[in-house]
Amino acid sequence: MNTRTAKLLLAILVLFLMLTVINVVVHIFKNDYVTETAVAVSASNAVSFKGVYIRDEQTIQYDRKGVISYAVDDGGRLSAGEIAAYVYNDEKQIRINEKIAEIDAEIAVLNKIQNPGTQEVDQPAYLAGLIENAYKNIIAYKEAGDLEKLRSEKEELVIYLSTMQYVTQEILNFSDKIASLKTERHNLESQQVDPIDTIPVPNSAYFVSYTDGYENILNFSKAETLTANEIRSVTDLNTGKLNSNSIGKIINGYTWKIAGVIEDPRDYFKDGKNIKLYFPSSGNTIDAVIEKVRPAETDNPNEKIIIIECSDMSYDFVQHRVETIEIQDEEYKGIRIPREAIIVKEMEIEKHNTETDTTELVKTGVRGVYIKQGEKVTFKLIDEIFQDEDYIVSRIRPESKYVQLYDDTIVSGVSVGGELE
Template sequence: MNIYNIVTKTEKSYDERISQLQAKVKELEEQTSGSGKTITADETGYFVSYADGYESELTMENASQLTDKDIQKVIDQPSKDAPNAIGKMFSDYSCRIAGIMENDKRITEGAWLRMTLSTTKNIYDVQVESVKPCEDDENKVVVVLSCDRLDEALVESRVQSAELIFDEYQGLKVPRSAIRFQGDQKGVYVILGKDVTFKKINVIYEGDDYVLSENTSNEDYLLLYDQILLEVVSDEDVQQSRSDSNAVTSG
C-alpha cells in the first residue's frame, strides 16, 4: 500500500515518518541500556504486577473490622501512591470482599451465595463472614464475604460494583406495562400476523419493572418469540382486528 501511495502520488515520501520511528527506537534503546535492578521477595507466592497503596491497610485480617466510613473512604479514593512498588504477592487464591449493601434478611453469617462483578461475567461462590449495621444508615449493612477464587478482575480493581445472587429463574421477560387482565387471568396481548390475541402468563418471578413468565409450549400462554403489544388495547380493538383479518375481497 505504501508503494501504491507513492506511485499514485497520494504520498510524496515517508522519510519524515521513518525518522520519527527511528527516533522512537533510539529512545527505547536508551531506556533499556541501563543496568537492571534485582528485587527479591521476602516470601513465595503468586506475583501480581499491580499495587494501589492499600496493601498494608486492607488485609485479610482486618477486613471484618472495617466500618462503612472506612469503605466509603476507599471508594472515594480507589488508589494511593505506592512508592517503589512493582507489585505484590499472594500466598493463595483466597480473599475477602467488604461492601456496603441494603439490609436483607437473606444475608446472614455463614450463608453461601453467588456474586457477580461489574467488570467481568464470572460468577463467584462466596460465604458471608460477617454482617453489621452501618453507622450512618440503619437501612444498610457492612458485609464481609470470603472467596476462594482470586482472578484478574478481583486483583486489578480495588473498588467495584457487585451483586449477590440469591436465586435463579429462567423464563420469558415481560414488561409490567404490557400486562393486562381478562377477568382474574393475567396475560398480555400479542400480535400474530394481523391478529391481536390475548395470551396468559404464569408469573414465576417479579422484578421492579418486569415479571418472568414460565416458558411453556402451551399456545394459550405466552411463547418465546411472541411479539408483545405494549399499547393499551380494548376488546373492541381485538374484535376489529379479527374482523379485518377474516375479510375476503371478491372481484
C-alpha cells in the first residue's frame, strides 16, 4: 500500500468517525420534541338528535253528541274499565267541575299553611329563598313555553307567599277564607248534574287526551323497518290521518321507544348499551337502553338509525310525537392523551397460560406514549376508556408503567413504529 492510498483511507476513516460522533451527539442532545402535558379530563358522548316517539297506541272513538270532560291527566294510568272521560250536554258543567276542583285545591293549601307545625318549620329567611327561586322558575318556564310547569310553579308561589304572610303574622288565620270557599263550593255543587255518558278504557293503560294521526303508523313492528327519510319526515301532527271521532288514545304496556338518526363514526353506540336521555323541552333526564343500531343507508356513511327503549312515563313524554333529544352517555374521568402521541410498540408482557398455570413472557404490540423526563425519554402504557376525534382518555392508574397526570407526552419526534426520530 503506497503512502497516498494510506492517507486516503485514513481521511475516509476520520470522516466516518466524525459523522458518527456528530450523529450520536445530535440524538443525545436533541431537544426539539413537541410535548403536551397530560391533564385530567371529563368526557362523554353527548349526541343531540330529532327523536320520534313510537308507542303501542290505540285510539278511543266516540261518535255521539256531547262535550267531553277528561277524568285523568295526560300520561295517567287507568285500570281496565276505569273512566277516561265524562260526557255532558254543554260546557257549563265542565266549568263547574273545574271550579270545584280549584276550590278543593285552595282549601287544601290553606289548611296546610295553618297547620300547627308550619310556623316552627318555615322561617321567613327560608321562605324568602323559596319565593325567589319560584319567581326565577316562572320566568324560565314562560320563556320555554312549558305551560304545565308554569302552572305548577305559580301554585307553589302562592303557597310560599301565603305561608310567609302566616308565619310573619300578617294574617292570623285563614278560617274565614276557608269558610267562604266551602260556601262557594256548596253553591256550585247544587248546580251539578250527572254526565249523560261515560267513556271507559278497554284495558289497563296510560291515557292521552289527543291523537296526532300516527297511532296506526308508528308502532313497534314499524320501528324495525323505519328508514332515515321516514324518521325525518315525521312531524308533531299528521293532519291527513286524523279521525274526527277520536277523543284520545291509550298507550299499552310499560315501555315505549324513540327512533332517530345520529352520526356515530366510531361505532360507539351498541345494542344493549345503557344510556341517559335528556329532554330540553321539559328538563327531564331518564334512563334508557339502546335496543338497536343499524346503518341509515344514506349518503353519509357515518349516519346510523338508533332505536331506544324507555319505561318512564309521565305527562311530558306524551305531549309530542317529535322533539329534540340528547343522549347523555356515562361520564369518563381520566388523563387526556392526544391521538398523535399514541404509538404501538413491540414489547414483552407477562401473560398467564391457563393450560400450564404459569406466567409467560409474550412479545406483542402494546399502545402507549413516550414521556420526556428531562433529557430522558421513557415509554409508558395507556389504559383507554374513551376516545374522541382528537384525543383519548386513559384511566388513572397508580402503576408507574402507565402514563401519569402531568407527564410530558411527546406528540411529535417519535416515529410510527415507536422509535425515536
